[in-house]
Amino acid sequence: MMELKFHLYQIIVLIVSSIMIFQGIKNFIRGKGGQTFYKLIIRIAVWGGMSIIAIFPQATNILAGLVGLEGNINAVILTAFLLIFLMIFKLLSAIERLEQDxxxxxxxxxxxxxxx
Amino acid sequence: MEKDNFEKIFVVMPFYNEEKVINDVINEIKSAGFSNIIAVDDGSSDNAFEKIKNVSGVTALKHKINRGKGAATKTGIEAAKLLGAEIIVTMDGDGQHDPVDISNLIRPILNGQVDVVLGSRLHKPEGMPWHKILHNKIGNIITWYLFGLYVTDSQSGFRAYSIKAADVINTKGDRYEYDSEVLREIYLYKLKYQEVPIKVRYTEYSMGKIHKQGFINGFKTLYKMIWKLIH
Known part of the structure; x- marks a missing residue:
């Protein structure tokens, strides 16, 4: 039988991710905090992705193959950077729109x- | 120039915390023969607005919060259009621009030669600090590179617009990038323009104001200009 052995960081990531996803779903159901379906999907993708990588580190090999980079950690960092860049861009666009309004x-x- | 021609000419003057000089600037504009003045208080915390709100010939407008020189200028231009302006002159409210130059600015528009007249401090840079000249030249090159139009003073706020130009020009920049955005619009809509030398009065007062274009504001302006292009 396969023995499951968790490190502390994996448990922390799992707990934080679960709370974030739970909050997102709760807000979406109650229609609170401006939570739209689009935002919920992004929240689930980001925090869910982090949980998957924390629990199954070998999943990064699949990502590395998809991105086309040899080192799986490099692939994770690159993907994270791209996601963060996209989020910042979106955030700046929203701020710009608000400023103009x-x-x-x-x-x-x-x-x-x-x-x- | 006939005085009758000045009736539909509106001078738009955005200002921010100019309590000490605002009345003098308004009196100078009137002395130069222009009685339609739109003064836009961009959320000042001093009493400048109170000082001018009842002055005859002045349409005093107030932004409840500070939105930047570009936003205030745009508000003034919108007001001028509502009041039936045919020519709109924009100038700074800190007294650095000499209202005597307004006649030179509006002449090419009155003669039907151009749609926009740009006041240029760099035609007569006497008294202008070297760092301002350098800052301006860098701004000119960046504006030319990003927006396609090379002028000798891309950051000058002393300009005149025909009503046709004022209707066409649509800027979104709230702060100092506004001046460069106007040049982009001139280039995009192929408006006829001319540069006219203007005098600048760099007094201790105007140089001491912290909100003026410095190098940090210059970088912010550059960032805004690039952002507008990629956004």
Whole structure:
């Protein structure tokens, strides 16, 4: 019978990931915190992916094969960087949109008397 | 120039915490013969707005929060359009621009030669600090590289627009990248433009203001310009 032996980091990652996924699902079901289906899928993919890699480190070999890099750790780091880059880009886009919206609202408010 | 021609000319002046000089700047604009002034307070924390809100000939507008020079200028231009402007002049509210130059700025538009007139400090850079000149030249090269138009003073806020140009130009930059974005729009919409030398008055007051374009703000402006291209 195969013996399952967990390191402390694996347990921590598993607990944190479970909490994050649970919170996401709970918020989505209750319609809270602006949780959309898209955000939930991303949350599950990121935290679920981390759990899978923590529990089954050999899964990184599959990722390495997919990415085309020899070292499995390199493949994980590269993929993580790409994901983080995409998230930052998305975040900056959202901030930019908000900034423009704030300016537009401020402008409309200041022109209110002229438009009457 | 006939005084009647000035009736549909509006001077847009964004300002931020210019309590000490704002009335003098307004009086100078009036002395130069321009009585339609739109002053946009960009969320100042001083009493500048209170000082000017009842001054005759001044349409005083206020941003409740600070949104940047570009956003305030755009608000002023929108106001000028609502008030029926035919020519819109934009200038800084800290007194560094001399309102006497407004006549030179609007002349090519009144004559129907161009759509936009850009005031250039680098035609007469006397008194301009060397680091400002360097900063400007770097800004000019970057603006040319990113937006396709080379001018001698890409960061000047002293400009004049025909109503046609004001209708066409659509900027999104809220801060100092606004000035460069206008050049992109001129290039994109093939607007006719001309550069006109302007005087700059670098006083102790204007040089001491912390919100002015420095190198750190320059990098922020560059980042914003690049972001607008890739976004």
């Amino acid at each position: 704030i300016s537009e609202v401020t402008r409309k408010e200041s022109l209110k008397n002229l438009e009457k």
